[in-house]
Amino acid sequence: MIRTEELLLNVGPQHPSTHGVFRIIVKIDGEVITEAIPVMGYLHRGTEKLAESLNYTQIIPYTDRMDYVSAMTSNYVLVHAVETMMNLEIPERAQYLRLVVMELQRVASHLVWWGTYLLDIGAMTPFLYAFRDREKIIDMFNELCGARLTYNYMRVGGVKWDAPVGWIDKVREFIPYMRKNLEEFHNLVSGNEIFLARIKGIGKYDAQTAIDYGLSGANLRSAGVKWDLRKDQPYSIYDRFDFDIPVGVNGDCYDRYVIRMEEIRQSLRILEQAMAQFPTDGDIMGKVPRIIRPPEGEVYVRIESPRGEIGCHIVSRGKAEPYRLKFRRPSFVNLQILPKLLVGETMTNLVTILGGIDIVVGEVDA
Amino acid sequence: MSEDQDKNPEATGKVEVTDEGKATPTEQTVEKIKEIQATDPSIQTTSEPSDAPAAEIQEDVDAEKEAKLKANREARAARDAARAEAAKLKAAEAAGVAGATGAAKAVEGDATEPEQPKAPSPNQPKLDRIVQIIKESIGEQAVVEAYINEKDRELPCLIIDKNHWLETALLLRDNPELELHYLRNVSGTDQETHMEVAYYLINLNNKQDYFIKVKTDRDGGEIPSVTSVWQTANWNEREIYDLLGVNFSDHPDLRRIMMPDDWVGYPLRKDYEPIDPEV
């Protein structure tokens, strides 16, 4: 009589496909997962605790390190929260600069996702294609604020640096360039039979489940829920732009893939319109008190980061430091559905599903 | 750190701008702020951290706490006055625009006296309605307090009694009028006198959102877990348990999530003392 035994396998904390120090304890029967327990906290730096003894400007660099693939949006959510509390007016040029960097960041972030996702699935070349184009964006950011990953670019009331001469033209040139390359990406990958067989129908959930688990971003939209904060609860100046929100049908990894690819295109559309409207000059900092002390009270702002709804909940007691600062990190919330999706899948699909959720461990652990 | 260095000139630049902006009407208040800053070094430390490293602040915390609190109160009062002035100025500038005047009024009302009657919020009917629904279905005692959070997009805010929280949560999710099926954020706060857990709920179809608070005791306080109502709450509650020590009864898997399993204490509590104060 042959007896099969379940194998307890530690995926992570050091594993190429967990995209950071993240661990999943999986019970496998052959290659089929019977149980999955995510373990996190390896990258927990206590951002929220640290923030309580720092003033708001000092917290901005910490937000960079949360979602390090999309630092601009993390920057923005904090300054946006403080600005909402203080009822500050942001100069037009700063608004546009913020929007442009956030949309560029979305493109860059989705490119990283695209590349690493294909790498997870076993194709190496797309990764380098994606990074070639992301590099262009990173270079632009570097020129703008002197950093390639942790920008520390936004400030309460505006942005730290004005666009250097010729920078806007570079963004203008980038849009058609990226459009062309996006076509190339589709030609290279999107129709590949092996790739489609790997992601179609994998990691499926319906809209009800997605909402119940509080998923956001492409994870929510893939299940057919049309919910994009840029459209549904507009912040910044998104209401001035015309763009579409791609929505999936099946809620599987393929839909998430298609949505993210389409979001790149839509971001380019937004950028194109922003370039046309971009104010030629103006202030980049609004009128901000010397010491930033939001009034007593609390506020929760939320924006659409490339990974979903990133929120910032500030409880202020009228001091220069927040009394309590809580970030709603989309990666953390989206990851909750993972154990549910993994049961009954193979080891290979673990990588596909985890990659499809698109987490950044810095953000999961904060 | 570099951001500290580049923060300084920026801050000074900002002050100039601000001073110029409201030079005539608020000269006095600006003077006052400056005066407070000059007299009390603790303000300086809090506002300009590049002058004093964080460790130093922490060491002096106990000694300076009282003075700081006092100074902060003063500063706040001064700043509120300044804001009222600024708002008035703004209102005067944008006299033609009705919306701007309204906003300025709201700020002004907030700054002067909370008891003063202010223009009813556009969300007031929403708030009244949700309170009514809860009170009808659960009972009068379920809603402890209901108000509008002006700072946060006039968000209707409810404080729910923790003993009624689970049934209220179910009601909020299932009531055909509310259908708050999406829990977007859960965050816990140590309010020093009590623990507070805030839930941000939204209905994705009609985009109505609400802000619910549940309070509990600091020591051994329990709040019913709403994981069975919204799956989102699962890890969020674990995080709050881990960092703030709020117990969620009937949580399916209440373990530490961020800190190591053998960690002692709850780091986000205000009275938490790190093992090594230098760290």
Place this chain on the structure above:
Amino acid sequence: MEDFLQKTLGWGNFTIFAISAIAMLLISLGFVTYFIYFERKVIGWMQFRIGPNRTGPLGLLQSVADVAKLLMKEDTIPKKADKALFILAPVITYVPSFMVLAVIPYSETLYFTDLNVGLLYYIALSGISTIGIVLGGWASNNKYALLGGMRSAAQMVSYEIPLVISVTGVIMISGSLNLRMIAMGQEGWFWHWNIVPQILGFVIFTIAAIAELNRTPFDLPEAESELISGYHVEYSGFRFAFFMLSEYTYVYAIAALTTVLFLGGWYAPAPFLDFIPGLIWFFAKFAFVVFFLFWIRATLPRIRIDQLMSLGWKWLLPLSLLNLFLTAIYMEIFR
């Protein structure tokens, strides 16, 4: 070469055999070294990179440096590993990969054996390497390695069958298992090559061969992104090098085998091009097959294990059987 093989074995002959075997080993090692170099270069170009260019002129010494590094590395054996098997596994994997090279003819005159069951010999020996991989995975006492080893066993068993059956078509046409005879049967124009009548067999053979080589898109046993690096995750230093070496030696062997079986061996595509030596033609075709493998690797993602199985059993096996029947009908009509 034939004369040597026909002579009775004396000391002189034995020495010559031994020397040529060692020469062959060195050639294959040199090939592997530069195969890796070219793989990195070619894939680098495909990916907008430069590839190795620091060690030696044009980076030519990069692989040499890598091998030197692997040789000098500390030899680690996990404490709980099955020591004997752990040491044996790379050897079992490598030896057959080198042994199969014996039957490959390079030109009309340059060959090392004239075995009349050459093809059978090749397939039989290459199957042994699988045992080495499974053993390595098992002996490491590592769960990832074990999974990799298991995958490898499943994959090899599944793809050996369509591989053999797809080659049977070629055997039927040429009427021999001797690789020299098979190559000689393809003399003439390029449409006399086996690839033309055996196009279906060729496609099946290529797919199954890539699977046998554990290369993308069938690199499941090592699957970097899932199983870290599969069966050789615990190996380092020269033991690891042996796994690498056998993998690349098999690439050499499979590329040569494809050339001989389907691409007309050392024959020029047209008779009037005969003035170019057969050896050059052989290596040109061989290089093309190798390049094709790089190309595949740079383009395709990895297939999933259950898809691999269903592809092998549900598609390749029936198709290879169909190919057998079609070949029989073809032969009945045209001969």
